[in-house]
Amino acid sequence: MGEGSPEAVLRCEGLRKSYGGLVAVDGVGFHIAPGETYGLLGPNGAGKTTSISMIAGLLERDAGEVMVAGKPLTTRSTDAKRVVGLVPQDIAIYPDLTARENLSFFGRLYGMPKVELKQRVAEVLEIVGLADRAGDRAEEYSGGMKRRLNIGIGLLHRPRLLILDEPTVGVDPQSRNAILESVERLSVEGMAVLYTTHYMEEAERLCDRVAIIDSGKIVAEGTRRELVELVGQHDRVRLTATGDLKAAVDAACAIDGVKGADVIDGGIDFLADRAGDRLIEILTKVGASGVIVSSVRVEEPNLEAVFLHLTGKALRD
Amino acid sequence: MALLRSSLLIARKDITQRIRDRSVFIWGLIAPFGLALIFSFVFNPVSDSEFHAEYVVVNEDGGPVADGFEAALANVEAGGIATIRSVESAEEARRQVEVGSDAFADEQLARADAAFLIPPGFSEGVLAGRGGELTVVGARGSELGAYVARAVAEGFVAELHAVDVAVKTVFPPGVEPTAEQVGALIPAAMAVASPIAVEDISAGTKQLDGTTQMTAGMGVFFVFFTVAFGVSGLLEERQYGTMTRLLAAPIRRESIILGKAITSFVLGVGSLAVLVVASTILLGAEWGDPLGVAVLVVAVVVSAMGVLAIVASVARTQEQAGMFASIVSLVFGLLGGTFFPVDQVGGVLSKVSLIAPHAWFLRGLGDLAGGEVAAIWPSVGALLTFGVVTSAGAWVFLKKAVTP
Numbered sequence: 001m002g003e004g005s006p007e008a009v010l011r012c013e014g015l016r017k018s019y020g021g022l023v024a025v026d027g028v029g030f031h032i033a034p035g036e037t038y039g040l041l042g043p044n045g046a047g048k049t050t051s052i053s054m055i056a057g058l059l060e061r062d063a064g065e066v067m068v069a070g071k072p073l074t075t076r077s078t079d080a081k082r083v084v085g086l087v088p089q090d091i092a093i094y095p096d097l098t099a100r101e102n103l104s105f106f107g108r109l110y111g112m113p114k115v116e117l118k119q120r121v122a123e124v125l126e127i128v129g130l131a132d133r134a135g136d137r138a139e140e141y142s143g144g145m146k147r148r149l150n151i152g153i154g155l156l157h158r159p160r161l162l163i164l165d166e167p168t169v170g171v172d173p174q175s176r177n178a179i180l181e182s183v184e185r186l187s188v189e190g191m192a193v194l195y196t197t198h199y200m201e202e203a204e205r206l207c208d209r210v211a212i213i214d215s216g217k218i219v220a221e222g223t224r225r226e227l228v229e230l231v232g233q234h235d236r237v238r239l240t241a242t243g244d245l246k247a248a249v250d251a252a253c254a255i256d257g258v259k260g261a262d263v264i265d266g267g268i269d270f271l272a273d274r275a276g277d278r279l280i281e282i283l284t285k286v287g288a289s290g291v292i293v294s295s296v297r298v299e300e301p302n303l304e305a306v307f308l309h310l311t312g313k314a315l316r317d
Numbered sequence: 318m319a320l321l322r323s324s325l326l327i328a329r330k331d332i333t334q335r336i337r338d339r340s341v342f343i344w345g346l347i348a349p350f351g352l353a354l355i356f357s358f359v360f361n362p363v364s365d366s367e368f369h370a371e372y373v374v375v376n377e378d379g380g381p382v383a384d385g386f387e388a389a390l391a392n393v394e395a396g397g398i399a400t401i402r403s404v405e406s407a408e409e410a411r412r413q414v415e416v417g418s419d420a421f422a423d424e425q426l427a428r429a430d431a432a433f434l435i436p437p438g439f440s441e442g443v444l445a446g447r448g449g450e451l452t453v454v455g456a457r458g459s460e461l462g463a464y465v466a467r468a469v470a471e472g473f474v475a476e477l478h479a480v481d482v483a484v485k486t487v488f489p490p491g492v493e494p495t496a497e498q499v500g501a502l503i504p505a506a507m508a509v510a511s512p513i514a515v516e517d518i519s520a521g522t523k524q525l526d527g528t529t530q531m532t533a534g535m536g537v538f539f540v541f542f543t544v545a546f547g548v549s550g551l552l553e554e555r556q557y558g559t560m561t562r563l564l565a566a567p568i569r570r571e572s573i574i575l576g577k578a579i580t581s582f583v584l585g586v587g588s589l590a591v592l593v594v595a596s597t598i599l600l601g602a603e604w605g606d607p608l609g610v611a612v613l614v615v616a617v618v619v620s621a622m623g624v625l626a627i628v629a630s631v632a633r634t635q636e637q638a639g640m641f642a643s644i645v646s647l648v649f650g651l652l653g654g655t656f657f658p659v660d661q662v663g664g665v666l667s668k669v670s671l672i673a674p675h676a677w678f679l680r681g682l683g684d685l686a687g688g689e690v691a692a693i694w695p696s697v698g699a700l701l702t703f704g705v706v707t708s709a710g711a712w713v714f715l716k717k718a719v720t721p
Contacts, residue, residue, distance in 0.1 A: 058564045058721045078319075078567040086565040092558035094330070096337050105330050109323060109566040153562065 008067075009034055009083075009161045009192035015054050015064035024050045026216040029064070032161065037183065037193040039207030041200065041303060047216035048196040049089060052163050055194070056086045069160055082110060085159030089166045091146045092153075095139035099130045099149050102138060103156055110157040120156060127182065128152040144175030151179060155186070162186060163194045168202065180206060200304045210303065214311045224303060233301035233309065234259050235275030237282060240267040243291035251285040258282065275300075320575065323568040327576025331550050332583060345543040345588025350595060353532035370399040370430040370462035371417070375410045380440020382477070386451070389473050390433070398465065402427075407434050410454065417456035430462025431455045433470065443477065525686050529602040530679070534655035536592045537617055537678045541646035543588045544621040545628070547581025549642065551718060552635040561721045570719050574712070578622060585618035605685035609693050613681045616700035620674035623707030624649070630714030649673040674703050 013029035025047045032038040040048045053059035055066050057075050066073040066080075073080035093102050100121055107117040125131040128148040133141065138149060151167055164183065168176045183206055187193055197203055203210050204224060211221040220227055241248070245268055249261040252270060257278050259271040268286070272278055275298050286293060335341040374390060376383050387403075394401045404410050410432035417428040434452035442449040453470050455463020525533060551574070554560040563573050593610060596602035604610045625642055632638035652659060653675020659666055670676040681696030 053721060056565045058561060075564070076569070078569070081565060081567040084565065086562065088558055088561045090558040090561075092562050094334065094557060094559060096334050097330070101333075105326070106562060106566070108326050109563070109568055111567065 012066045016062045032192045035190045037187045039203040039210040040196040041203045042213035046213045083160040085154040085162040087154035087164040100134045124152045161192045234271040236299040237270040238297045240295040241293045248286040248289040248291040323572040324575035328579035331580040349535035349539040353535045373404045373429040374433040378439040382440035382443045383435045430459040431466035532596040538650040538655040544581045544585040545642040548625045548629045549638040550577045589614045609685040609690040616697045617678040619704035620700045623704040626711030
């Protein structure tokens with residue numbers, strides 16, 4: 001699907017925003033298809049929140065275009081905004097209203113009919129696990145419960161595009177896992193998800209495609225595999241073995257796709273493209289060299305390594 | 318239509334929040350009503366309750382001038398402001414005044430707020446031109462009663478002076494009138510009506526009674542705080558992070574500001590309306606024509622919204638807005654005469670007081686107390702002009718303030 005594909009739920013291009021002399025976002029553009037989860041991965045201050053603020057119509061942009069479900073979206077749009085759900089980075093709920101009242105208020109703002117709203121509020125309370133506390137004021141909730149309500153409000157009106165801005169910051173591991181599971185489920189149900197994070201593991205787990213953003217610019221984009229290949233990173237196969245390890249290294253290096261090997265303490269370290277596809281061949285050659293293998297570990301290069309390669313700095317810098 | 322719908326939704330949510338955190342009850346009802354109640358108790362004995370004094374008179378003279386003074390006292394009693402009793406001796410009169418001075422004295426004992434002591438030879442001395450001494454003894458703790466007694470005595474002395482002038486005019490130079498002739502002239506002179514009558518309209522009918530003045534003052538003072546809840550709600554949305562959600566919602570940005578304005582208006586008018594009704598029923602306040610009061614209430618709330626919208630547009634945080642609003646409300650409240658009648662001070666201060674909406678509101682209510690609803694239009698005009706001008710200024714700034 002190309003960038004101009006009519007099926008894209010979100011298509012943005014050339015987004016630019018500056019504050020005085022500081023360029024916060026410079027030419028950001030991408031597209032997201034229905035059912036696709038798209039990650040914006042970058043460190044704090046990279047331009048993720050500014051980008052999604054322009055995409056959600058919160059912030060006037062200096063340049064660029066945003067189309068949601070085929071309709072242009074600006075700060076003054078109402079039609080296009082109707083199909084966008086936003087989960088802000090900071091918890092955005094009314095503490096002195098109950099979860100049900102928070103949901104109902106925002107549902108009415110999105111023009112949901114009364115009967116449908118009542119039913120949908122009950123559904124969302126179930127989804128975010130707050131059905132049994134629906135009548136309690138939000139100020140009485142734990143941090144994790146507030147986060148879940150924060151997400152529930154974004155989901156309420158069944159948006160076609162859900163924008164989540166670092167939704168797991170400051171969340172306990174249990175709530176974090178629940179949030180990630182919810183996002184996976186929404187994607188399966190056909191919702192397009194734009195997910196910003198500086199947690200590499202979340203991007204790897206959730207996102208079909210990832211854009212690496214740094215200093216307001218997208219420096220690379222693609223699936224994880226595409227990004228890894230783009231920067232020339234290789235899988236690593238680590239064998240714990242005994243025997244003539246040098247002979248095994250020489251034999252395995254002859255295999256197509258094996259980029260190198262070293263004898264290490266108690267075993268052998270191989271670098272290879274698509275190591276999973278070549279693992280049997282590697283083990284066969286090593287075994288033929290009289291080496292006894294007691295364990296095998298395959299490590300694929302992660303986005304952290306890609307980010308480091310592309311930007312020269314770590315994600316958490 | 319969509320603009321109004323979303324504005325009403327936001328206003329409804331805001332009002333629910335304010336009712337739930339009880340702030341509107343505290344600032345809109347309890348504080349003004351409570352302070353009005355306290356001030357009424359403090360000031361009403363002077364300003365509001367019907368004055369009535371107990372006086373005793375000792376006539377040890379029995380002459381025509383003393384009889385004339387007793388006749389004057391009878392007129393005072395007939396006017397209903399005092400009860401006059403005659404006692405036998407100056408000692409008894411002083412004893413009753415002492416009882417009147419003692420707040421803890423036995424209720425059964427005869428007591429007096431003041432005593433008039435007419436000594437023997439009083440009339441003779443006056444008629445002979447030597448003068449006489451009329452003593453007024455006032456009770457401690459009954460300053461007003463003593464003050465009135467002294468005024469009555471001084472009034473009589475002034476009348477005597479008039480008689481003296483009349484005698485000198487009636488009798489040709491060199492003819493010395495007898496004591497009987499002068500004595501006969503006294504009742505005649507006192508019976509003559511004053512050629513000039515003063516009808517008190519301004520003080521009696523164009524001024525609020527003490528209770529209403531206090532309640533109105535406290536009401537308009539605190540309505541500025543109540544209205545502030547609505548206007549500063551914009552800053553609260555930013556503090557809660559919910560401004561982001563409102564901006565992302567399919568509504569016009571103007572509806573957020575309009576929603577806050579509706580909240581302010583409903584809270585302001587609602588709290589003042591309840592205060593008017595409650596003070597009428599519980600404190601006996603007399604606000605005047607309901608239509609006129611309603612128009613003034615709406616006008617002052619509009620002006621408060623404008624002033625506080627300016628404050629909200631300048632402030633960066635809700636705490637800052639609260640502080641600014643308190644300062645503005647206090648300064649305007651003091652200038653506007655909510656605590657004391659600045660307009661009666663005169664000079665520059667009474668003119669400066671007109672920059673405060675409070676002054677126009679109280680002035681409008683005073684005019685309404687005169688009975689003419691039409692008399693409030695200048696005050697209503699001033700209040701609405703104030704509100705419109707400040708709101709227009711605030712609108713420009715607040716539109717810029719509606720950001721994530």
